[in-house]
Amino acid sequence: MTTRASTLTRLTVLFFGLVVLLAGLFVLAWRLDLFSMRDRIAGGRVPDITAWPEASWWPWALGSTCAISAIIALASLIGLSARRGIGTWVMAGANENGELTSDVHAVASATAQSFEKLDGVHKAGYRVRHREGVPTMEISVLCAPSVSLDRLERAALVNGEVLAESFSSPALAQKVFVRTEKLPRDLSSS
Structure with a gap:
């Protein structure tokens, strides 16, 4: 594994680890009603997530996310498969x-x-x-x-x-x- 691939892999794992950690903390706060979480969300403006796929920006956001994910995945695969040996x-x-x-x-x-x-x-x-x-x-x-x-x-x-x-x-x-x-x-x- 090259240094660049190792760094990219660690950053990717760190990013997704933080996303999962934050999601878990949010669910825990919701479940235990910490910081009056339910009242804040219920009393505030909640976006209609079901309407997002109909928005004009949705295909661009989805396509960009897929393209960036594909580039990161290919870069990781190429870097991780690089031979470390010396001939x-x-x-x-x-x-x-x-x-x-x-x-x-x-x-x-x-x-x-x-x-x-x-x-x-x-x-x-x-x-x-x-x-x-x-x-x-x-x-x-x-x-x-x-x-x-x-x-x-x-x-x-x-x-x-x-x-x-x-x-x-x-x-x-x-x-x-x-x-x-x-x-x-x-x-x-x-």
């Missing part, structure tokens, strides 16, 4: 004679495999995508509780330095998520 990466050495590209997924796979070679690491996976507008390579590491976090940190720093040199312009960020397996419960002590 090939155009390197800084590209020139008018050709492009120098790199398969970021192959680099991320090799990075994950380098983490799997560390003692105590059982599994490492990767994801390459735009995160908050920044191209990011995410590495997830599953390791034993006894693994040395210093070694994992050093490996992440080394990989980060290699990425910074290789993908300096434009930059590719790296995030490493470390999860440890749960220790088995000792049932004999209970």
